[in-house]
Amino acid sequence: MTTTDDRIPGSVDTRRQARALGGIVPHRGMQVDTLALFLGTNRSHSYEVAAELLALGLVHPLREIGAGAKWILPTSLGVRWYLGRSGSTWRPSLLWSIRARAVVHTRIALGARDHDAWRTDHDLCIDNAHPGRYLYDGQWNTPDTFVAVKVDTAAYRLTPAKLTDTLRRLTTRVREDSCGGLLWVAHGATPADIVRTALAELPDHGQALTVAVVDYTDLTDPNTPVITPWGVA
Known part of the structure; x- marks a missing residue:
């Protein structure tokens, strides 16, 4: 695994990151509590993976949309990682x-x-x-x-x-x-x-x-x- 300083923007370096981004991007975004259910883990771990993806430039800072848990939304880099090409992001x-x-x-x-x-x-x-x-x-x-x-x-x-x-x-x-x-x-x-x-x-x-x-x-x-x-x- 790479260190924080060695990470390349627009890439993932763990299976958990890849699985999370593989859910977040095609669904255009995901709430923190929903990501925990999707990954079969707890909310603290979903916050951790969200922070890792943020550090890689693959998602935006957590965003509030109405009531409930905050949302993880992909950046253009995150969309490109999933699609293999440029694609539009979503602002729900x-x-x-x-x-x-x-x-x-x-x-x-x-x-x-x-x-x-x-x-x-x-x-x-x-x-x-x-x-x-x-x-x-x-x-x-x-x-x-x-x-x-x-x-x-x-x-x-x-x-x-x-x-x-x-x-x-x-x-x-x-x-x-x-x-x-x-x-x-x-x-x-x-x-x-x-x-x-x-x-x-x-x-x-x-x-x-x-x-x-x-x-x-x-x-x-x-x-x-x-x-x-x-x-x-």
């Missing part, structure tokens, strides 16, 4: 930070911490040259199939017409991406039961596609195991 608003936290906690709850187990919406946009926000928030790579994961954090309740349109476009995109499943995580104003009803009324939603809807609170509660068609979270 309060609403976007709520969604970002929910997506990472969903990933952790599904046991998809490993790099090969998850493709972020950022990755999917790059892979598909897709501008703007992707239609779902991550691709969970289970042993049997790819599962598209949509984490709904909308603060307003979707109207029946809007929900039907969203589900139709979403299931179409999921099939185009060769996914065998869709997991909708309800964490907004639209209840899971309403989404299930709307899905059942789509005439073609089940064609070569396994669909499940779960409540975010249940999914992320370690004391309440949630059974999905792809295993137990």
Whole structure:
């Protein structure tokens, strides 16, 4: 391992740093407490790795965004380390930070911490040259199939017409991406039961596609195991 004086800006020199940055960059940022869960460690260790990445110029100083733990945001050097080329950094608003936290906690709850187990919406946009926000928030790579994961954090309740349109476009995109499943995580104003009803009324939603809807609170509660068609979270 290199010493502090020998470190090269834009590089990592420990596996822990690489694993942390491999989560922080594709998710555009991560809170300190979330990083601890992602790494399977405690918060003091996540502060340590954040300080190491800061010293290497790979992340910015910790930033407050609303209530809760501070955020670790990558610099352009950090983005370049992950992408292998220059890329844009992210400055999350309060609403976007709520969604970002929910997506990472969903990933952790599904046991998809490993790099090969998850493709972020950022990755999917790059892979598909897709501008703007992707239609779902991550691709969970289970042993049997790819599962598209949509984490709904909308603060307003979707109207029946809007929900039907969203589900139709979403299931179409999921099939185009060769996914065998869709997991909708309800964490907004639209209840899971309403989404299930709307899905059942789509005439073609089940064609070569396994669909499940779960409540975010249940999914992320370690004391309440949630059974999905792809295993137990």
